[in-house]
Amino acid sequence: MPSNLLLPPRHYLNDGYGVWSWLLTRDHKRIALLYLAAVTFFFFIGGAFAVMIRLELATPAGDMVSDDTYNKLFTMHGVMMVFFFLIPVIPSVLGNFLIPIMIGAKDLAFPKLNLASWYIYMIGATFTTYAIVTGGLDTGWTFYTPFSTASSTTNVIPAALGIFVTGFSSILTGLNFIVTIHKMRAPGMTWFRLPLFVWSHYATSLIMVLGTPVLAITLLLVAAERLFKFGIFDPELGGDPILFQHLFWFYSHPAVYIMILPGMGVVSELVAAFCRKPVFGYSVVAFSSLGIAILGFLVWGHHMFVAGQSVYAALIFSLLSFLVAIPSAIKVFNWTATMYKGAVSWETPMLYAIGFIGLFTIGGLTGLFLAAVGLNVHVTDTYFIIAHFHYIMVGGTIMAYLGGLHYWWPKISGRTYNELLAKVSAAIIFFGFNLTFFPQFILGYLGMPRRYHAYPPEFQVLNVLSSAGASLLGVGYLLPMAYLAWSLRYGKLVGSNPWGAVGLEWTTTSPPPTENFAETPVVTWEAYDYPTRVEGHVA
Amino acid sequence: MPNGVTHHPALAHHFDNLEQQNEAATLGMWVFLVTEVLFFGGLFAAYTIYRNWYPAAFADASHHLDVMYGAINTVVLIGSSLTIALAVRAAQTGDRRTLMLFLVLTMALGAVFLGIKSVEYYQKWEEHHIPGPSFQYEPAEYFRHAQVFLSLYFVMTGLHAVHMIIGLGIMTWMLVWAWNGTITKEYASPIEISGLYWHFVDIVWIFLFPLLYLIGRHGPTVH
Amino acid sequence: MSAHHIVPVRTYVIIFGLLMLGTYLTVQAAFLDLGAFNTPIALAIAIAKATVVVLYFMHVKYSPKLTWIVVIGSVFWLAVLLIMTFGDYATRAWRTFG
Numbered sequence: 001m002p003s004n005l006l007l008p009p010r011h012y013l014n015d016g017y018g019v020w021s022w023l024l025t026r027d028h029k030r031i032a033l034l035y036l037a038a039v040t041f042f043f044f045i046g047g048a049f050a051v052m053i054r055l056e057l058a059t060p061a062g063d064m065v066s067d068d069t070y071n072k073l074f075t076m077h078g079v080m081m082v083f084f085f086l087i088p089v090i091p092s093v094l095g096n097f098l099i100p101i102m103i104g105a106k107d108l109a110f111p112k113l114n115l116a117s118w119y120i121y122m123i124g125a126t127f128t129t130y131a132i133v134t135g136g137l138d139t140g141w142t143f144y145t146p147f148s149t150a151s152s153t154t155n156v157i158p159a160a161l162g163i164f165v166t167g168f169s170s171i172l173t174g175l176n177f178i179v180t181i182h183k184m185r186a187p188g189m190t191w192f193r194l195p196l197f198v199w200s201h202y203a204t205s206l207i208m209v210l211g212t213p214v215l216a217i218t219l220l221l222v223a224a225e226r227l228f229k230f231g232i233f234d235p236e237l238g239g240d241p242i243l244f245q246h247l248f249w250f251y252s253h254p255a256v257y258i259m260i261l262p263g264m265g266v267v268s269e270l271v272a273a274f275c276r277k278p279v280f281g282y283s284v285v286a287f288s289s290l291g292i293a294i295l296g297f298l299v300w301g302h303h304m305f306v307a308g309q310s311v312y313a314a315l316i317f318s319l320l321s322f323l324v325a326i327p328s329a330i331k332v333f334n335w336t337a338t339m340y341k342g343a344v345s346w347e348t349p350m351l352y353a354i355g356f357i358g359l360f361t362i363g364g365l366t367g368l369f370l371a372a373v374g375l376n377v378h379v380t381d382t383y384f385i386i387a388h389f390h391y392i393m394v395g396g397t398i399m400a401y402l403g404g405l406h407y408w409w410p411k412i413s414g415r416t417y418n419e420l421l422a423k424v425s426a427a428i429i430f431f432g433f434n435l436t437f438f439p440q441f442i443l444g445y446l447g448m449p450r451r452y453h454a455y456p457p458e459f460q461v462l463n464v465l466s467s468a469g470a471s472l473l474g475v476g477y478l479l480p481m482a483y484l485a486w487s488l489r490y491g492k493l494v495g496s497n498p499w500g501a502v503g504l505e506w507t508t509t510s511p512p513p514t515e516n517f518a519e520t521p522v523v524t525w526e527a528y529d530y531p532t533r534v535e536g537h538v539a
Numbered sequence: 540m541p542n543g544v545t546h547h548p549a550l551a552h553h554f555d556n557l558e559q560q561n562e563a564a565t566l567g568m569w570v571f572l573v574t575e576v577l578f579f580g581g582l583f584a585a586y587t588i589y590r591n592w593y594p595a596a597f598a599d600a601s602h603h604l605d606v607m608y609g610a611i612n613t614v615v616l617i618g619s620s621l622t623i624a625l626a627v628r629a630a631q632t633g634d635r636r637t638l639m640l641f642l643v644l645t646m647a648l649g650a651v652f653l654g655i656k657s658v659e660y661y662q663k664w665e666e667h668h669i670p671g672p673s674f675q676y677e678p679a680e681y682f683r684h685a686q687v688f689l690s691l692y693f694v695m696t697g698l699h700a701v702h703m704i705i706g707l708g709i710m711t712w713m714l715v716w717a718w719n720g721t722i723t724k725e726y727a728s729p730i731e732i733s734g735l736y737w738h739f740v741d742i743v744w745i746f747l748f749p750l751l752y753l754i755g756r757h758g759p760t761v762h
Numbered sequence: 763m764s765a766h767h768i769v770p771v772r773t774y775v776i777i778f779g780l781l782m783l784g785t786y787l788t789v790q791a792a793f794l795d796l797g798a799f800n801t802p803i804a805l806a807i808a809i810a811k812a813t814v815v816v817l818y819f820m821h822v823k824y825s826p827k828l829t830w831i832v833v834i835g836s837v838f839w840l841a842v843l844l845i846m847t848f849g850d851y852a853t854r855a856w857r858t859f860g
Contacts, residue, residue, distance in 0.1 A: 107553040109563045175570045182828065183563045184554075209570055210839050213578035221585070221694065228671040230690035231683065232585055238683045243588060246847045247581050297842055301850070313850035520555075569829055573836040580840040584847050591851070606789065613785050621778040624769075624819045631768050731821075738820045742812045748785075749804040753792035757800065 005493040007414050008509040015514045026111035027514055029412075032097035034118050039089050040481070042125055046080030049073050051474065054436075054467040062454035070453035071138035072154065078141030079132070083163050084125045086393055087255060090262035091173055091208075092121070094404050095201045097412060099177060101505045101512060102195050104186025104521045109179040113172055121169035128162030131155040140451065142252070145233035145244040149225040157226055160219040167212045167219075170258075174208030177201055186504075188523035195503055195527055196272075196285055200265030203289035207254045207261070207296065215251035218244065242308050249300035257296040259393055260360070261289055263400030264331055267353050270403050271335045273501040274350035275342025278528035281334045288327035295324040305376050314373055321371035328364055332357060347499075348422040352403025355430050359395025363388055366441070381451070384444025390437045402429070402480060409484060410498045414511045415491030421483045429476035435469025502529055549726045561728040568732035572739045579698070579743055586691050586750065589684075596684030598755030600676075603668060604692070605659065609752040612655050613744065619648035620741045623710075627734040630717070633724035638717045642730075645737065646710045649703055656700055660693075669693065692751055699747060702740045709733050767824040777818045784811045 012029045015021075022030055052073050056064040065073065096114065100107050108114050131137065135155040139148040148156050181202050185194070222244070224230050231237030233244040272279050279285055301309055301317030335357055344350070366388040370376050379385060410416045439462040444450075448459050455463070497506040508517050525532070547557050554560040590597045626641035667675035670690045676682045713733050716722050722730055788807045796803060817823040822833055 105553065109553075110567060111551075111553065171574050175567060175574070178570055179563050179567045182566060183559060209574055210577055210836075213574045213576075214581045214843065217578050217581035221581075224690075224694060228690070230670050230694070231687045232589075232690055232694075238589075238593070238687045240588065240592075242850070243585060243847075246850065247584065250581075250843055250847075297839070298846070301846070309850040310853040310856065312853040312856060313846070316846075316849070515552075566828065566832070569832045573832060573839075576836040576840055577843070580843055583840075584844055587844065587848065588851055606792075610785065610789055614782065617778065617781045617785065620781075620815060620819050621774060624774050625771065628768060628771070628774070735820055738815055742815055745811045745815070746808050749788050749792070749808055753788065753804060755800075756792040757795040 005495060007493060008511070008513065010513055011414070011509060011511040012514045013414075013511050024115070026107070026115060028096050028100055028108050028111065028114055029512065029514075031114050031118055032093050032095075033412075035088065035092040035096060035121070038118070038122060038125070039085050039093065042080055042084040042129070043089075045129065046077055046085055047474065047477070049077035049080065050470065053077060054470040056453050057455070057463050058467040060455050060457045060460050060463075062452075065453065067453055068138060069136075071140075071451070072132075072136035074451055075137045075140050076132045079128065079137065079159065079163070081393075082141055082255070082259075083166055084121075084128070086259045086397055087170055088121060088173075090266065090397070090401050090404065091177070091201060091204060091258075092117075092169075094197075094266065094401070094408065095177065095204075095262060096173075098408065098505055099180060099198060099201060100184070101508065101516050102198050102503060103181065103184060104189050104504050104517065104523065105180065105184040106515045106517075106520075108176045109184055110176050114176055117169045117172040117176070120172070121166055124162045124164070124166030124169065126162075127165065128159050131158035131162060142248065143219070143222055143244075144248075145222065145225070145239075145241045146235060149222055150234050150236065157223045160223050164216050164219045164223075167216045170208045171212045171216075174205035174212075177205040178209065181205075186521050186523055189504075190523075192283060192286070193523055193525070193527050194286075195265075196268035196279060196282070196289075197262075197265040199286040200261045200268070200289045203293040204258050204261045204265075206290075206293050207258050210297065211251040211254040211258075214247055215255075218247040218251070221247075242304070245304050245307055246300070246309075249303045250297075253300040253303065254293075254296045256389070256392070257292055259397050261292060263356065263360075263397045264289070264328075266400040266404035266407075267335060267356050268331075269503070270349045270353035270407055271338050272528045272530070273407065273499055273503075274347060274353070275339050275344050276500070276530050277338055277342040278526070278530060279334060280337035280340075281330075282527060285331055285334050288330045291327035292324065295320065295327065299324055302371055302376070305373050306380050318371055318373050322368065325364060325368050325371070328360075332361055332364075348419060348426055349403045349407035351423060351426045351430075352399045352406065355426070356396055356399040356403065359391055359399060359433070363391030363395055366391065379444050381449055382444035383440040383448050383450055386450050387437045387440035387444060390440070394437070395433055399429075402426070405480070405484070407499070408505070409487070410494040411505055411510050411512070413488055413491070414493060414509075415487050416494050416498060417483050417487040417491055421479065425476055425479035425483070428472060428479065432469050432472030432474075432476050436466050436473055437469070439463070439465045439469075502527075547725060549721065557725060561726075561731075564728045564732055565735075568735050572735060575702075575739060575743075579695075582691065582695050582698070583746070583750075586695070589687050589691065590750075590754070593684035593687065594755075596681040597688045599678075599681050600668075600685035600688040600692075601751060601754035602756070603663075603666065604752045605662070606752050606756070608655050608659050609748050612652050613748045615648050615652050615655070616741050616744050619645045619652070620738050622648060623734045623737045627727065627730050630722050630727035630730040631724065635717060635720075635722070638722065638730065639714060642710055642714045642717060646707055646714070649707050649710070653700060653703060653707075656696065663689070663693075695747055695751065699740065699743050702743070706733075706737050706740055709736065767821070769818065769821065769824070773818060777814050780814055781811055 012027055022034065025031060056062070056070060062070065137156060137159045138154045139152050139156060143160065181198060221232050225232055225234060229237060231239045233239045233241055235241060268279050268285060299317055299321045301313055302321045305314050370388060406417070406422060443459055443462050446459065448455050494510050496509050504521055507521065550557050551560060554563070622641045622644040626638050626645060629637035629641060663669055667673055668689055670686045670693065674686055676685045710733065713730055716729060784807050788804055791803050792800065816833060822829055
C-alpha cells in the first residue's frame with residue numbers, strides 16, 4: 001500500500017466550513033450526510049423502544065409496564081423504525097450521495113428541493129417524536145380505525161400530522177431521483193449502462209411518488225375525523241373502518257418495497273464488485289425492479305384477509321401476492337449465478353450481501369406462506385408475521401444498508417475502517433439477528449399473539465432466546481457506529497478505487513470534489529465491465 | 540457541452556444548458572402532479588363508496604348546495620385556465636405586458652372563485668351544516684349519512700381551496716418575476732410549470748362540481 | 763413539454779368554448795331524469811373536459827412521449843386504487859364459500 005497517499009486538496013468535505021455551510025448546503029453529498037446523522041438518531045430512538053419491548057417479553061407476566069404502556073412501546077417502535085428509518089435510509093443516505101455520481105452528473109436535478117426534503121423530514125420526525133414523548137401513541141403503527149379516530153386517548157393527531165409532513169420528504173426525494181435519472185445522465189450513459197443501484201432507486205422513486213400521497217390523504221382524514229367527528233372511517237358515524245385499511249395499505253404495502261428495493265440495488269453492486277463479474281442477467285434484474293414496483297401496488301389486500309373484505313377480493317390479492325414474489329426470486333437467482341465462477345472475496349460488504357441474500361430469502365419465502373389465505377388466517381396477528389417482516393426489514397434492508405455503508409465508506413470519507421472489527425461486528429449482527437427473530441417464527445406458529453405484553457408460560461424459553469438475541473444485536477449495531485466514527489479521524493487513507501471496482505463513483509477522488517468530477521465523464525462501456533474497466537486500482 | 544461563451548443568468552450550475560434545465564423543471568412538475576392525482580384520488584375513492592352506500596342521503600344533502608354558485612365557479616375557474624394559458628403563450632413569445640395582464644386576470648378570477656367559496660361556506664355555517672358538534676340536519680333519517688356527505692364536501696373542496704390559495708401565491712411570485720424581467724422568451728419555463736399546476740387545480744374542480752353539486756337533481760325534491 | 767410550439771390564441775378560445783359547452787351540458791343533463799345514466803353522463807362530460815384541458819391547455823398534445831407516459835400512468839394508478847377497492851365492496855354481498 002503506497003504510503004504517500006494524501007486526501008485530495010479540494011473535496012466536498014473541506015469545501016466550506018461551519019454549521020451554516022452544512023445547514024444551507026445544496027451539495028447532494030452533504031445532504032446525504034445530514035440524512036445519515038438524522039436517520040441514525042431516530043434509529044436509536046426506535047431501537048430503545050425495541051429494547052423495552054424485549055425486556056418486557058423476557059418474562060411471561062406483564063410486569064414491567066402496564067398494557068397501555070406496552071401498546072405505546074410497540075406503536076412507537078414501529079412508527080419510528082418504519083417512517084423515520086427504513087423508508088428514508090438507503091435512498092436518502094446512499095441514494096442521495098451516489099446517484100448523481102453514478103450517472104456522471106454534478107448534482108441532483110433540484111438541489112434546493114433536496115435540502116428542503118431534509119428539513120421537511122426533520123420537522124416531521126421531530127414533531128412526531130415530540131408527540132410520542134409527551135403522551136405517546138398507542139394505536140399501532142397501522143393507526144387502525146375506529147380506535148385511532150374515536151377511542152384512543154393518546155397523541156394521535158400530532159403523530160399522524162408529523163408522519164404526513166415526513167411523507168413529503170419521501171415524495172420530493174422520489175421526484176428528484178426520477179427527474180435526475182431521466183434528464184441528467186452523462187453522455188453515453190444509456191439506460192442499460194446504468195448501475196443496478198440506479199435502476200432500483202428509480203423503481204423505488206416510482207413507488208414513493210405514487211403511493212405516499214395516498215397515505216398522506218388517509219392520515220389527514222384520520223386527523224380530521226378525530227378532530228371534527230367527520231364520519232369517514234367510524235362506523236358509529238356511518239363510516240367504514242375497512243376503507244381506512246384499503247387506503248392505508250395501498251401505500252403501506254408498496255412501502256415495504258420502498259424499504260427493500262434500494263437494498264436490492266446495493267446488493268447488486270456488492271455482488272458484482274466482490275465477485276469481480278457483471279451481474280448475471282443485467283436487464284432481467286433491471287426489469288425485475290420495475291416489476292416489483294408495479295406488482296407491489298396490486299397486493300395490498302393481503303394485509304386484510306381477516307379484516308372483513310370480500311372473499312373474492314381476498315382471492316385476487318392472494319394470487320397477485322404469489323406473483324410479486326417472482327421478480328424478487330429472479331434477483332436472488334441472478335445474484336447467485338453472478339457468484340458462480342466469480343473471483344469471490346469476503347470483505348465485510350460481501351459478508352453483509354450474503355447475509356442479505358440468505359435472510360431475505362427466508363423472509364420472502366415466509367411471505368409466500370402468508371400469501372396463502374388459509375395459512376394466513378392461522379398466523380395473522382401472531383409472532384409469525386413479526387418474524388416475517390423483521391427478516392426482510394432487518395435481515396434484508398439493514399444488512400444491505402450496512403453492506404453499502406461499508407462499501408462506499410471509503411468513497412464518502414476518504415478513509416477506511418478496521419476490517420477485523422467490521423467482520424466481527426457483521427458476525428455478531430448476523431448471529432444476534434437470527435437468535436432474536438428465528439424463535440419468533442416458532443412462537444407465532446405455536447400461537448403467541450403479537451401486541452401483547454404477557455403470554456402463557458410455555459412460550460418463555462423462546463422469548464428469552466429472542467430477548468438474548470436482541471441484546472447481542474444491539475451491541476452489534478453499536479460497534480459500526482464506533483469504528484466508523486473512529487475511522488473519520490484515524491482511518492487509513494484510500495485512493496479513488498480501493499476495491500478495484502467498476503463504476504463512475506470509483507473514477508473520481510475519495511472523497512469526491514463538490515462537483516463530483518473534474519470533467520464530465522463520457523461513457524463508452526457497459527455496466528460492470530470487469531475486468532477491463534478497473535481504473536486506479538490500489539493494490 | 541458548449542452553450543455559448545456566456546451562459547444564461549437563469550442557468551443553474553449543475554445543468555449543461557437551459558434546455559435541459561427547462562425539460563427537468565417540466566418533468567418535475569408533471570411528476571408532482573402525479574402525486575396530486577393520487578392525493579385527491581383517495582378522497583374520490585371514499586366519496587364513491589359512500590355515495591354508493593347512502594344514495595338518498597347524499598342526494599338530499601347535495602341539494603343544499605347552490606348549483607348556481609357551483610356553476611359560476613366552474614365558469615370562473617375554466618376562465619382562469621384560459622387566462623393562464625394565454626399568459627404562458629405571452630411568456631413564450633416574449634410579450635411581457637400581456638404576460639403580466641393575463642397573470643393578474645388569472646389571479647383575479649382565482650380570487651373570485653375563493654370569494655364565492657367563502658360565501659358558500661358561510662351559508663353552510665349558518666345552516667349548521669358543518670360536520671362536528673354543531674351539526675344539525677333535517678330530515679332526521681338522513682342525519683348521519685348527510686354528515687358523511689358534508690364531511691367529504693368540506694374536505695374535498697377545502698383541500699381544493701388550499702391548493703388554489705397556494706396557486707395564488709405562486710402566481711404572485713410569477714408576477715414579480717414577469718415584472719422584473721426574469722421571465723424571457725428563453726426562460727418561460729417557470730410560467731409554463733405554474734400554468735400546469737393551475738390547470739390541474741382546475742381539473743380537480745371539473746370533477747368536484749358534478750360529483751358534489753349535481754347528484755339526483757332531477758328528482759322531485761329540488762331545493 | 764415542447765418549449766418551441768406556440769399554440770395559437772384561436773385554439774385556446776375554441777377549447778374554452780368547448781369547456782363552457784360541457785359545463786352547460788352537464789348542468790342541463792343533471793336536471794333531466796336519465797335514470798341510471800345520469801351519473802355516467804356527468805362523469806363522461808367531466809372526463810372529456812379534463813382531457814381537452816390536459817391535451818391543449820397543458821400542451822400534452824405537443825409534448826414528448828415521456829409526458830404522455832407520466833399522464834397516462836397517473837390515471838392508470840388512480841384506476842388501480844379505485845377499481846381494486848371497489849372490487850372489494852362490490853363483491854362483499856356475493857355468496858361466500860361453505
